[in-house]
């Protein structure tokens with residue numbers, strides 16, 4: 001039986017572990033935390049991410065917990081429409097799902113062929129030509145035919161195999177929250193949509209009421225705010241007060257949602273990305289190999305909501321290639337398939353970053369013009385890039 005060690009129990013690591021196990025691999029999943037712990041936020045999955053989950057046979061689990069996200073358009077803080085909402089066929093709509101629900105669905109997909117070891121921090125990777133790959137935590141060496149590095153933006157495996165890829169700040173911080181359905185404000189207008197301001201962005205989506213989206217147990221309203229600058233060191237109460245000041249006067253439902261948010265709902269994160277991207281995502285080693293997957297391979301700012309979607313694409317692509325080819329060939333084919341795809345999505349994301357992070361009065365005026373002319377095109381292109389992905393033929 002072929003064996004794999006997957007490092008990292010985030011969305012990417014869970015998805016690929018289940019996929020390999022369902023294809024008959026013996027999988028060991030190593031996670032540094034003492035348990036697999038999803039963030040109490042939500043994630044938007046574009047059609048490419050949904051397609052990847054379906055290819056991984058996780059469609060039913062997703063359908064039970066996801067809520068379709070109608071096109072809410074894009075506005076400026078003065079209410080002016082940058083992109084009007086359009087009717088979009090349901091199969092082309094993104095969905096929003098609570099991360100805890102998504103984790104539950106991924107964990108249900110692990111089956112009994114995955115040995116989950118928590119509290120294991122991988123510190124080294126053995127990538128010696130001719131030998132099977134292995135990772136170590138200082139006490140044990142975990143050897144396998146395949147090592148999947150799904151250990152996130154700070155991946156120790158990537159640092160050793162692709163040291164030229166640096167983790168840098170994206171120049172902005174993000175705040176997210178899910179307001180549970182029972183204390184969500186009663187809104188007169190649609191929740192979903194995006195508002196772009198000078199260095200600030202606000203996105204909201206309804207997760208529905210409890211039970212209104214099938215088996216989902218976690219309804220409510222999800223929002224995400226990004227602001228140019230560093231993460232704030234103040235306690236959540238002060239961060240919330242700052243957010244309410246920054247977004248004062250923005251069109252509905254921004255103020256209502258910030259008013260209904262409690263400090264404990266708030267999740268703050270400094271946004272970081274890989275620059276440049278790794279030169280390789282696949283490293284054949286003797287009869288086996290190592291691959292980079294998810295944020296370990298292509299961490300990017302969340303402006304297009306594509307990080308997790310790409311991690312699922314990675315997992316689906318790897319699973320299909322491994323089914324049809326020898327292991328070293330599959331590792332090389334994975335590299336060939338995933339690098340151009342990730343580079344294309346990162347390119348679109350960086351164009352959005354450039355528009356979003358303009359600061360200074362003159363620059364702002366230029367940015368406002370740019371927002372009127374470029375953003376609809378960027379968003380349109382980004383949506384197309386996202387929708388275009390198809391599972392590669394084996």
Ligand SMILES: Cc1cc2nc3c(=O)[nH]c(=O)nc-3n(C[C@H](O)[C@H](O)[C@H](O)COP(=O)(O)OP(=O)(O)OC[C@H]3O[C@@H](n4cnc5c(N)ncnc54)[C@H](O)[C@@H]3O)c2cc1C
Nearest residue numbers: 008010011012032044122151152294295302305307308309
């Ligand atoms: C504010 C924000 C909003 C976002 N919104 C969206 C969205 O709407 N849609 C979307 O598609 N994407 C979104 N993303 C991106 C998405 O969250 C990530 O791309 C995705 O979660 C990456 O998953 P991952 O499994 O690759 O990495 P991670 O989630 O980082 O998981 C890595 C795992 O590896 C473990 N680990 C790390 N190092 C080691 C080690 N040495 N040994 C053992 N274990 C280790 C970690 O503990 C962790 O569990 C967003 C990101 C942010 C920051």
